[in-house]
Amino acid sequence: MTEDIDFEIDPSILPKKVKRKPLGPPSVIADDLYITYRVFGGRRGGTAKQRKSLWDKAISLGRPSTGPITHVPAVKGVSFVAHHGESVAILGTNGSGKSTLLRAIAGLLPPTEGRVYTSAEPELLGVNAAMLPRLTGERNIMIGGLALGLSSKEVRESVEHVADFAELGDFLYLPMTSYSSGMASRLRFAISTIRSPEILMIDEALATGDASFRKKSMARIEEIRESAGTVFFVSHSLASVRAMCTRALWIEKGVLVADGDVDEVADAYQEFVDRRTNASSGANLK
Ligand SMILES: Nc1ncnc2c1ncn2[C@@H]1O[C@H](COP(=O)(O)OP(=O)(O)OP(=O)(O)O)[C@@H](O)[C@H]1O
Ligand SMILES: [Mg+2]
Known part of the structure; x- marks a missing residue:
């Protein structure tokens, strides 16, 4: 399977590279953060024999069994400090823990271990943001x-x-x-973005807008960052990440594998994805 990166995007709508300015004080601190989901009713680890044992039936008194609990470690020991005036991309392949990390920073998921400190209440703009x-x-x-x-x-x-x-x-x-x-x-x-939030987090939310709206929303994001906010940006489009962010965190299988200048991290990530794609297409040809 190939990785879905760089979805159709017209480079002309992207802003010129964002200006870097001296960073302000810290706005988000993640300290050795672990997030583990507990999934009920899964089948993993539960054999048919276990589920149907007489003893199970007796203690459940005929109630349907919820099945075994599966633990899914989504974020594993992530630490970083983000500052005011910084726009931070979060890169990683599907299922690597990007959305989970954002939700934990936003306070929507309690850390299983570790801590998150924020200077203000973050605003998470996601594909599933609540609307009626x-x-x-x-x-x-x-x-x-x-x-x-x-x-x-x-x-x-x-x-x-x-x-x-x-x-x-x-x-x-x-x-x-x-x-x-x-x-x-x-x-x-x-x-x-009615107000300029101090910490704005965007999870793939721009992918559905058309080109002209994307341009407008990018300008608005830049305004927020200019007003000394911190922007976290999850996107599979490396072109927009490079244009809009100054720094990138790359998470793979829940582990932070790189944290640094956006171009350096994006290059390394691109190379990783290319290698993976070549390896899997090679395997398909065999
Ligand atoms: N509500 C949930 N319950 C159990 N496991 C979950 C839940 N949400 C996510 N996961 C698991 O946690 C891991 C990280 O998922 P997450 O959605 O954070 O990845 P992602 O990097 O945002 O992926 P994508 O690029 O596909 O959006 C995955 O293994 C996923 O299956
Ligand atoms: Mg996601």
């Missing part, structure tokens, strides 16, 4: 704004601006069930 699809875009902007801590007056004032940014037109007054996935993701982006 049966409500109109306008209502979602209001709810999202209130959830971000805006006053109801500020929310009312920002509706127009958010709708303009998301280019919703008259769809603003229709339920989100009538939106295309690109429209929904534009609205999600516009809501999450």
